[in-house]
Amino acid sequence: MEISTRAFCILLVLVLNAVKITLSVEDGLLYLDYYKETCPLAEEIVSRNVEIAVLKDPRMAASLLRLHFHDCFVMGCDASVLLDNYVDIISEKQAGPNLNSLRGFKVIDEIKYILEEACPLTVSCADILAMVARDAVALRGGPSWKVWLGRKDSLKASFDGANQFIPAPNSSLETLIANFNQQGLDVEDLVALSGSHTLGKARCLSFRQRVYDINVEEKHDKYRRYRTFRRILRSICPESGRDEAIAPLDFVTPAKFDNQYYINILEGNGLLGSDNVLVNEDHAGEIKKLVWAFASNQELFFRSFARSVVKMGNINVLTGVDGEIRKNCRFVNP
Ligand code: HEM
Numbered sequence: 086m087e088i089s090t091r092a093f094c095i096l097l098v099l100v101l102n103a104v105k106i107t108l109s110v111e112d113g114l115l116y117l118d119y120y121k122e123t124c125p126l127a128e129e130i131v132s133r134n135v136e137i138a139v140l141k142d143p144r145m146a147a148s149l150l151r152l153h154f155h156d157c158f159v160m161g162c163d164a165s166v167l168l169d170n171y172v173d174i175i176s177e178k179q180a181g182p183n184l185n186s187l188r189g190f191k192v193i194d195e196i197k198y199i200l201e202e203a204c205p206l207t208v209s210c211a212d213i214l215a216m217v218a219r220d221a222v223a224l225r226g227g228p229s230w231k232v233w234l235g236r237k238d239s240l241k242a243s244f245d246g247a248n249q250f251i252p253a254p255n256s257s258l259e260t261l262i263a264n265f266n267q268q269g270l271d272v273e274d275l276v277a278l279s280g281s282h283t284l285g286k287a288r289c290l291s292f293r294q295r296v297y298d299i300n301v302e303e304k305h306d307k308y309r310r311y312r313t314f315r316r317i318l319r320s321i322c323p324e325s326g327r328d329e330a331i332a333p334l335d336f337v338t339p340a341k342f343d344n345q346y347y348i349n350i351l352e353g354n355g356l357l358g359s360d361n362v363l364v365n366e367d368h369a370g371e372i373k374k375l376v377w378a379f380a381s382n383q384e385l386f387f388r389s390f391a392r393s394v395v396k397m398g399n400i401n402v403l404t405g406v407d408g409e410i411r412k413n414c415r416f417v418n419p
């Protein structure tokens with residue numbers, strides 16, 4: 086009798102463990118309410134400070150969202166993007182796609198500083214980036230979502246990875262699809278996440294080629310609005326010089342997170358080459374269908390965006406004993 090009770094208990098434990106393991110695998114190793122016990126005010130502290138930063142500088146919402154993307158596409162969402170040059174670390178900040186372009190590092194520093202006061206060595210820089218991206222989108226009128234947490238921070242950066250994996254604005258559609266596939270993201274993720282370009286700005290350097298490209302002209306000349314758009318862009322961005330002049334990625338509702346981006350690209354009015362190829366180069370028409378769906382149904386876009394951004398936030402995360410919680414997001418712990 087006693088033996089069979091014991092056997093039953095062992096069996097029960099085995100079954101429960103199996104269930105637990107399956108669940109954590111399905112959840113991508115991250116958790117909701119991860120800091121509930123260890124730093125109950127973490128999400129509150131982050132959202133208040135994002136709010137203040139965005140009030141001071143509205144473009145910061147865009148810049149903070151982009152930081153999460155540039156983090157996740159290089160070695161996974163591990164805050165590698167935040168590391169400065171130091172001894173054997175070559176910062177990703179000086180890689181082509183990031184140099185003179187990524188913004189928001191000081192905002193992350195401030196948030197980290199406050200979190201270290203509240204709960205030392207508890208909240209990772211990678212999780213801060215994920216929370217901040219969510220709050221930034223919500224503040225500009227976009228969707229919100231539950232953030233999965235528990236990422237650890239990397240012990241290294243990848244300058245080469247930043248040059249290789251962050252897509253260029255003159256990429257072909259085929260290249261963009263391959264680039265996202267490498268990260269485990271599909272075409273729907275590509276289309277939904279590109280909708281981030283409803284916010285923020287780009288430099289002349291990033292859109293010059295598209296504005297003077299003969300092929301693009303032929304495709305869109307039929308739209309009067311496109312011709313006006315091109316004239317304005319050429320006045321901002323001459324064929325040479327003024328590389329740092331900036332223009333809004335969504336020239337209709339630049340400060341709002343909405344589905345206007347998709348309406349723009351259907352009219353040939355995306356700012357970057359990589360925006361317009363979603364419509365121009367999609368010969369099968371599948372992507373264009375999705376663009377139409379998002380352009381005509383903002384709620385659908387919001388749901389897809391939230392799903393895809395959570396998926397992006399799961400890319401190659403470090404968890405458990407891998408990585409560390411940095412004390413200062415710019416440096417690995419001594
Ligand atoms: C599909 C491939 C993508 C390409 C080729 C691309 C490229 C670019 C480029 C060239 C800029 C302007 C940089 C500058 O001139 O300084 C930019 C800005 C931006 N990107 Fe992307 N991007 C892509 C996808 C994404 C994704 C997935 C997100 C977010 C999840 C994102 C968020 C942003 C935001 C918010 C800005 C504006 C940043 C600011 O104003 O500070 N992009 N992107």
Ligand SMILES: *[C@@H]1O[C@H](CO)[C@@H](O)[C@H](O)[C@H]1NC(C)=O
Pocket residue numbers: 253255
């Ligand atoms: C994209 O731009 C880069 C840098 O300006 C340039 O070297 C490259 O040739 C361009 N690629 C294409 C396909 O136009």
